[in-house]
Amino acid sequence: MGKATGFIEIKRAKPQARPIHERVRDWQEVYLPEPEAKMRDQGARCMDCGIPFCHQGCPLGNVIPDWNDLVYHQRWQAASDRLHATNNFPEWTGRLCPAPCEGACVLGINDDPVTIKSIELSIVEHAFNHGWIQARPPAVRTGKRVAVVGSGPAGLAAADELNKAGHQVTVFERADRIGGLLRYGIPEFKLEKRFIDRRLALMSEEGVEFRTGVEIGIDLPVSGLRRQFDAIVLCCGTPWARDLQIPGRELAGVHFAVEFLTQQNRRLAGDYVAPADIISAEGKRVVIIGGGDTGADCLGTVHRQGALSVHQFELLERPPDVRHADNPWPQWPNVFRTSSAHEEGGERVYAVSTERFLGNAQGRVRALQAATVETRREGGRMQVTRVAGTEFELEADLVLLAMGFLGPERGSLLSQLGVKLTDRGNVWRDDAWMTTEPGVFTAGDMQRGQSLIVWAIADGRNAAHSVDVFLTGKTA
DSSP states (O other): OOOTTHHHHOOOOOOOBOOHHHHTTSOSOSBOOOOHHHHHHHHHTOOOOSSOHHHHHOTTOOOHHHHHHHHHTTOHHHHHHHHHTTOSOHHHHHHHOOOHHHHTOGGGGTSOOOOHHHHHHHHHHHHHHTTOOOOOOOSSOOSOEEEEEOOSHHHHHHHHHHHHTTOEEEEEESSSSSOTHHHHTSOTTTSOTHHHHHHHHHHHHTTOEEEESOOBTTTBOHHHHHHHOSEEEEOOOOOEEOOOOOTTTTSBTEEEHHHHHHHHHHHHTTOOOOGGGOOOOTTOEEEEEOOSHHHHHHHHHHHHHTOSEEEEEESSOOOOSSOOTTSOTTSOOOOOOOOHHHHTOOEEEESEEEEEEEEOTTSBEEEEEEEEEEEEEETTEEEEEEOTTOOEEEEOSEEEEOOOEEESOOSHHHHHHTOOBOTTSSBOOOTTSBOSSTTEEEOTHHHHOSOOHHHHHHHHHHHHHHHHHHHHSOOO
C-alpha cells in the first residue's frame, strides 16, 4: 500500500455532519463533502493486510484496497474507473449502504476500520465534479429486447448492465417517477433526489428507455409483455409491509412507515396532497414501532416536521457497545449504533412490545399500551416472552409501523406469470436467476427478501449476466 504505517499513524475520522440545529430545519443532506486531503489520509489507513476481507464483506466484490491506494496517491480518475468496474451506482451506496465491508475490515480486529464508505462517496462525487463520468452508449446493438419490471436499485443495475451489453432495455415502473424505494422510501436528507436524476439522465442518454405509470398485469398484460420482449427481469421488491394486528389498529393516525415516507417525498417533489390527507408529525407525540433503518428514516422525518416528542420502540434488547465473544470478526458486528437521526433527538425504547392502541371519541389514536419482553433464540427462531407486571401506557397522536416487509405483492403480475414462490413467499429462481417461467428472470429483494441496496445492485448485475448468456449464448 502507499503508506505502510498509515494505519498506525492516522486515526479514523468520522464524516462531517451539518449542525443539528441547522439540518433539522431543512431537507438537505446531513453530511458535508469531505476534503480531498482528509480522504487521502483515510485511504492511507488501508493496511497491506494480505487477505482483504473487505472483499468478502462487500456483496459487490468491490476492489476496495485498490481504490483506497489510488486515492492516497491522488489518482482520482483511476480510482473512479476501478470503483465503477464493480458498482454501477456508488453515489447511492456511498450514502445509503451500512458498509458491511467496514465490518469485515482486517484493521477492525483491534482498531477502528477504514472509512471505506466515505472514500467511495468522495471518489464518485470527485469524478462527477470533474466531468469524468459521461454517457457511453454501446457501440453495437444485439437486436434483443429486454423488459425490466421495477426501477429500484436491482432493476436499474440490471438495466444498466444489459444496455451496456448492447440489448435494448425498457424499464417499467408503476409509480409516476423512476427509482422505487430510492425515490419514495429514502428521505431527502439521506439521499437528495437530484443524485438519482443525475444517473438516470446518463442511462437515458445511453439508450435505456423508462416507462412510468405502467403496472404490468393491469395496464399491460403479461402476455403482451412476453410478445414484445425476448427476456423479462422481475425486480419489484418487497412492498408488502409487515402489519401489527392488535386492537385499535383501525384508528386514524396509525400508518405504515412507507406510506408516511412516500407522502413526504412526494410533497418535497412538489406533488399536491389534500390537507385532510397529509400525515404530519407537527406538534404531535409520535411513536415509531421498529428500530431499524426505516424507523430511523421516520425519526429524522418527524424531527423535521416538528414533532412534540418521539419514542422509537424496538422488540429486541439494546445491542452491546462492543462485540461479544460469540460475535467475532469478520462477522457483521452486532453493536449499538447511532444514526444521524438519533443524534437529533427522540427516545429509544428497547425490549418492548405494543399490545393495544387506544382511541379518542373521534376515532383517532391517543395512546398505546405496551409491555417489556424478554427475547431468546431457540432452534434458530426468536422466542418472545412478555414480562408480567411491566405494562405501561404512552400517549401518542401519530404511530408509524416500521417493522419491515414480508415479500412481493400477490397481485396480477405474479398470478398472470404463474411463477413458483419459495417457502418464505419470495419468487423462486434457479442458479441462472431464472424463474420457473423460461425467459423470465428475477433479482433483488423480490427473490432474496428484504435486504440492502448493495445486495440489490449485486443481484441486478448477476441476473443481467445470466440474461446475456440466455440471449446470446455468451457474455463479456
